[in-house]
Amino acid sequence: ATAAMPVDTRRSEAVDIDIERPTPPFWGTTILQPEDLPFDELFWHLDLQALIAGQWQFRKPKDQSREDYDAFLDQKVYPILKQWKQRIVAEKLLHPQAIYGYFPCLAEENSLHIYDPKVAENPGDTLPEPVTTFTFPRQKSMRRLCIADFFVPKEQGIDQKRFDVFPMQAVTVGDIATEFAQKLFAGDEYTEYLYFHGLAVQTAEAVAEWTHARIRRELGYGESEPDNIRDMLAQRYQGSRYSFGYPACPNMQDQYKQLDLLQTDRIKLHMDESEQLYPEQSTTAIMVYHPVAKYFSA
Template identity: 45%
Template sequence: MIGMSGLLVKSTVIMKENLQELNQRKLAADYPVILGGAALTRAYVEQDLHEIYEGEVRYARDAFEGLRLMDALMGVKRGVPGVVLPELKQRRVPRRTGVSAAGAAGAAVEIEDIPERGSVRSDVSVDNPVPTPPFWGTRVVKGIPLKDYASWLDEGALFKGQWGLKQARSGPTYEELVETDGRPRLRGLLDKLHTENLLEAAVVYGYFPCVSKGDDLILLDERGNERTRFTFPRQRRGRRLCLADFFRPEESGERDVVGLQVVTVGSRIGEATARLFASDSYREYLELHGLSVQLAEALAEYWHARVRAELGFGGEDPARVEDMFDLKYRGARFSLGYGACPDLEDRAKIADLLQPERIGVHLSEEFQLHPEQSTDAIVIHHPEAKYFNAR
């Protein structure tokens, strides 16, 4: 039995390739596959991937569903009476008038009318004020103190998501565990990171003039010539959103501004977690690794707030940091590989513009950022910009 989990949209492509490789090696019949993770949906696994895989492939929403599936798969294999696999999700027939291959034999099929790329712009407003950045081009900031961004740490994501802190059936509440276990451990680790100088927080960021054209965001040089171009996917239903819609269209004759940023907490903390893993100190490894990932995210949030302030609307931010995690501020920070901008190849364009090697961040051949505890983002100032999935 094989299990795969994917966080980024790119993961879905790799999973499909892995299933095809198992088919090619004639191993599919011997290896049931369970897939899960934030990048996947049940429909994609149990419809699209089920159609191409020659063995059994199932979707698990979480670890508990994965365990139930493994029990069922083993029960069916052993012939346990009464054990059956849950039914697969049935494919919904979309609505659109047309004739498919089946229709050629006389069966009319309705399919959703989906416009061609760039043919329909969403209803996002195009008359919002365009802020003036404090500079054009890029800047590097190094040596950011831990105290400046530690307050932006999302404790819920750390305690629940990374450390697995949760209430037992007859034990203390989650809130009590946070006070007696989570926060004391967090304070101890933050002290360790500070005293052992394991963090090298740094940022490279910049502002670029731009316009949009259909599904494309075009960054311009100082003379107004095209410098680079991002092509983003557009939703095929609903508002038909596309990231390009949040910028002034080329035909308006106006220029907009886009922010780009790459942040990192450095390589030392990754080296420290690797030493813990090599010494079989798995709990300490998981705790420190989880904290390092969330600190990189905290640094990204902190710098996004700095960008909002530099663009002149930081005063609209909520007073409580906790409300920041609910995106109660203007604009949004979109990282490559996620729903609205899933193509990791676009990282090469950001790297060309920002030159993140100046802060010790490098791009691999697979378009992954190294050190691992690094993030990139396209920063959009438009007040309607919020997270969405385009595919």
């Protein structure tokens, strides 16, 4: 058998270690209920391209001019969207909730140790045991990025008696989204099903976008916020968010740890043995505030 290649744990030179580190407004988690998540703000965060061309399949035919396509959107598609937004609000067909929070962390090689939020308020002389550890892959080439590099290394944290901050979030639009979609489908209302289901999926994404924006403001990056949704979806803001299962953090098992830390059972959000999230229209993410952090694949 061939010997296993040694794991590359050397920090990436592309990631500056001496940046100003934010202080979170609180340690631990907080729950946002529907009254904390205004629909008009959530709908502002919708990715209309993903909704209209992706979920609803209204793509521009190759032989159609941009003007004609835009006219079609104005006449046919936007009225449908408006109608469904109004119906969702009036009939409470989505139940948006989020749990997000700030966890003390320190990096060691390619791993990130997560500590009990209580210890961050009062760091003692000895470092406690982490409550959990996430280990991330490192790019084999290019800038050799690894998520752990974006955070304060353990030895520096011990020296300065401080933790870095690891924000996480889990959001959902509730079981009602699944139930209502099933009701439409069972009633042979396939077109309505398609519209509602697509909008429910994208609204869950919008809750994630909204919550991440709140976290950036709370960490002090509000002045660099985009004022339009296109720039926001293009990640023209400070840092990045990643979801387990994607290239930079591919280990889906880590999502179980994440749901535990966030105590998502409080909003009835869980993942089954086959790694499927429930309610169906839910998403989770980890946040990185470091300016170099953008999407990358390891």
